[in-house]
Amino acid sequence: MASMTLSTTFSKLQNTRALVARSPWSSRVFVNAAPRPFQGSVRNGATAAYDQTKQAADEEKKFGENVKDHAASAAEDVTGKTKDVAGKASDNAQNLVDKAKQTAQDAWGSVKDTTQKVKETVVGNAEETKECIKENAETLEREMNTKN
Secondary structure (H helix, E strand, O other): OHHHHHHHHHHHHHHHOEEEEOOOOOOOEEEEOOOOHHHHHHHHHHHHHHHHHHHHHHHHHHHHHHHHHHHHHHHHHHHHHHHHHHHHHHHHHHHHHHHHHHHHHHHHHHHHHHHHHHHHHHHHHHHHHHHHHHHHHHHHHHHHHHHO
C-alpha cells in the first residue's frame, strides 16, 4: 500500500511539484520540492520576448531614421542641383538678352550709317545736278544771246 501511495504522490508531484510526506511530529507535512519553473520560465520567456521585441523595435527605429536621413539628403541634393540648373539657365537667358540687345544696337548703328551714306550721296548728287543744271542754263542763255 505504501508503494501505491508513493506512486500516487509522485504522479501528483509531477503536476504540483510539491511533496507530501509524513513525519513523526505531524501526520502530514507539505514540503515544497522545487520552485515552480513553469512560472519562472514563462517570466524568463516573456522577458526574453520583450527584450527581443524591444531590440527589433529599436533596430526598426534606427532603420527608419536612416531612411529618413537618406531621403532628406537626397532631397537636399536635388534641391541644390535644381538651384544650380536654374541659376545657369538664368545666366544663359541673361547672356542671350545681352547678345540680342547688342545685335539690335549693331543693326541700328548700321542703319544709321547707311542712311548717312545715302543722304551724303543724294545730297552730293543733288549738288552736282544743281551745278550741272546751272552750267547748262548759263550755256543755253549764252547761245540764245549769241543768236540774237
